[in-house]
Amino acid sequence: MSDAAAQAADLLAGLLRHEMGHTGRVALHEPSFEGHEWDYVKDCLDTGWVSSVGAYVEKIETMTARACGAGHGVAVVNGTAGLHAALIGLGVAPGDLVVCPALTFVATANAVSQAGAQPLFVDITPDTLGIDPDKLDGFFETACDASDKGLVHRATGRQVTAVLPVHVFGHPADMTALCAIARARGLAVLEDAAEALGSRHLGKACGGFGDAGVISFNGNKTVTTGGGGVIVTDDAALAGRLKHLTTTARVADRLWFDHDSIGFNYRMPNINAALGCAQLEMLDTFIDRKRRLADRYDALFAGLDGVRLFGEPAGDASNYWLNALLFADETARDRFLELTNANSIETRPCWRLIPDTAAYAAAPRADDLSAARDIVARLVNIPSGPGLMKDRSQANGTPRLAGGSH
Numbered sequence: 001m002s003d004a005a006a007q008a009a010d011l012l013a014g015l016l017r018h019e020m021g022h023t024g025r026v027a028l029h030e031p032s033f034e035g036h037e038w039d040y041v042k043d044c045l046d047t048g049w050v051s052s053v054g055a056y057v058e059k060i061e062t063m064t065a066r067a068c069g070a071g072h073g074v075a076v077v078n079g080t081a082g083l084h085a086a087l088i089g090l091g092v093a094p095g096d097l098v099v100c101p102a103l104t105f106v107a108t109a110n111a112v113s114q115a116g117a118q119p120l121f122v123d124i125t126p127d128t129l130g131i132d133p134d135k136l137d138g139f140f141e142t143a144c145d146a147s148d149k150g151l152v153h154r155a156t157g158r159q160v161t162a163v164l165p166v167h168v169f170g171h172p173a174d175m176t177a178l179c180a181i182a183r184a185r186g187l188a189v190l191e192d193a194a195e196a197l198g199s200r201h202l203g204k205a206c207g208g209f210g211d212a213g214v215i216s217f218n219g220n221k222t223v224t225t226g227g228g229g230v231i232v233t234d235d236a237a238l239a240g241r242l243k244h245l246t247t248t249a250r251v252a253d254r255l256w257f258d259h260d261s262i263g264f265n266y267r268m269p270n271i272n273a274a275l276g277c278a279q280l281e282m283l284d285t286f287i288d289r290k291r292r293l294a295d296r297y298d299a300l301f302a303g304l305d306g307v308r309l310f311g312e313p314a315g316d317a318s319n320y321w322l323n324a325l326l327f328a329d330e331t332a333r334d335r336f337l338e339l340t341n342a343n344s345i346e347t348r349p350c351w352r353l354i355p356d357t358a359a360y361a362a363a364p365r366a367d368d369l370s371a372a373r374d375i376v377a378r379l380v381n382i383p384s385g386p387g388l389m390k391d392r393s394q395a396n397g398t399p400r401l402a403g404g405s406h
């Protein structure tokens with residue numbers, strides 16, 4: 001057995017099954033409930049506050065904003081809804097273009113479409129997996145014109161109004177450069193930080209760089225509310241508008257119903273927020289474990305030619321939401337996928353590039369997307385859940401209490 005794919009599959013099984021003792025199926029990213037989840041959810045049932053308002057909704061808004069270093073949070077029913085509402089709140093209008101990376105989960109582009117705008121896809125850098133600042137700047141310089149209507153994309157005649165960077169697998173995009181490029185042209189920046197809760201770019205938390213950022217609490221993210229998300233922003237007026245827009249745009253009155261615009265029912269239920277508050281108390285513990293798991297993986301594959309663990313960008317600290325291996329080519333990638341999944345170790349190929357999906361085949365693009373195309377052909381995500389590195393001396397003892405303050 002000399003091929004890197006088979007050797008890598010053996011090394012992964014050796015670590016997960018023999019060294020770490022995980023028997024049976026090992027999932028890509030399973031949630032872990034080790035703190036006050038039962039207590040807080042039971043509290044909702046005991047008090048009857050299970051639905052669209054309640055103390056846990058406000059608490060999760062505050063906790064998430066604080067984790068992102070932002071002043072305000074608006075809880076929403078999921079991350080996609082958060083991106084949709086935030087785009088509208090930032091003034092993105094039907095017909096506009098919003099710059100998105102080609103490599104992302106489809107929700108990023110769908111939120112743009114749902115706002116009536118169109119995604120314009122740009123390439124990534126292989127060292128961050130996020131939007132390539134040089135290619136973005138080059139595109140603005142050569143393919144767009146500054147006019148009294150704003151920045152206009154010459155080929156489509158549409159106005160570019162926002163840039164939507166994504167922190168792929170939790171690895172920070174180069175927000176310093178991307179914010180500078182966008183702001184020099186008067187564009188809004190919305191950060192898709194769905195995967196990046198707790199990640200830091202040059203010491204500052206992801207989600208806190210853009211005019212607004214969105215965190216997802218889907219079941220496979222670092223911490224979960226079952227389904228949910230929070231929009232974070234430093235802009236109090238924007239937070240107020242977004243709270244209004246996501247709660248049916250009802251004019252404040254104790255008795256009467258009136259609505260000053262067409263709003264959304266994008267509320268996060270209190271029972272979901274309760275689960276999320278308990279999960280957020282575990283955030284530091286989970287990130288510590290995920291970073292230690294990444295170190296183990298990095299050392300495990302370091303001696304093997306033809307495969308390496310994708311590591312956090314220099315100067316940044318990733319939450320390592322999903323660890324990623326890069327193989328030399330597609331054939332090795334496919335063989336590794338086959339061997340690991342046949343052994344009940346769940347591994348997954350990268351998403352198809354969004355502009356290569358049937359849904360977005362007609363969307364405009366800024367360049368040839370060659371770096372993104374090269375990465376997706378060679379990348380595999382490997383098991384990364386916060387329970388994998390749980391100290392097994394605690395596994396069947398007393399539940400581990402939450403890290404941080406309550």
Ligand SMILES: *Cc1c(COP(=O)(O)O)cnc(C)c1O
Pocket residue numbers: 078079080081104105107108166192194195216217218227228229
């Ligand atoms: C998970 C995710 C979303 C959407 O979040 P949901 O809560 O599932 O709607 C958006 N963007 C990216 C990059 C994601 O990974």
